[in-house]
Amino acid sequence: MEVVGMGSMLTICSIFDLWKKQIPICVLCVFGLSGILYQWIYGDNSWVEVLSGVMVGVILYIISIVTKEKVGKGDAFMTMASGAYLGFWENMALLWMASMLAGIICLVVYYGFKKNEEATVPFAPFLLGSYLILYLMGG
Numbered sequence: 001m002e003v004v005g006m007g008s009m010l011t012i013c014s015i016f017d018l019w020k021k022q023i024p025i026c027v028l029c030v031f032g033l034s035g036i037l038y039q040w041i042y043g044d045n046s047w048v049e050v051l052s053g054v055m056v057g058v059i060l061y062i063i064s065i066v067t068k069e070k071v072g073k074g075d076a077f078m079t080m081a082s083g084a085y086l087g088f089w090e091n092m093a094l095l096w097m098a099s100m101l102a103g104i105i106c107l108v109v110y111y112g113f114k115k116n117e118e119a120t121v122p123f124a125p126f127l128l129g130s131y132l133i134l135y136l137m138g139g
Contacts, residue, residue: 053083
């Protein structure tokens with residue numbers, strides 16, 4: 001069930017992020033609540049683990065405010081929702097891997113194509129790709 005919820009959320013968010021450069025909050029609320037419901041029914045993680053996983057997104061939200069949305073608020077809310085499904089450590093691994101993938105792609109695009117350094121990069125597809133990689137690796 002986690003795979004269906006996370007996979008659906010990240011796919012929908014990736015489409016919106018690529019298409020409109022924003023992620024609808026209603027989608028994130030539905031998936032965040034379903035993540036909490038999933039934990040309540042199946043209990044894969046303790047509530048401390050779930051809350052700390054959500055806190056990763058809260059910290060990302062604070063970073064978004066401080067940096068005047070250099071990190072999008074939608075990305076922060078998406079990380080909160082994924083924390084409800086994954087818990088702290090798996091959410092941190094997901095965020096770390098997505099950041100590494102985004103960094104590598106941005107370096108290639110910036111140096112390979114001489115793109116503007118102020119260009120925005122949709123982060124949701126990197127979260128989706130990272131989740132798929134972690135899932136296929138058995139994580």
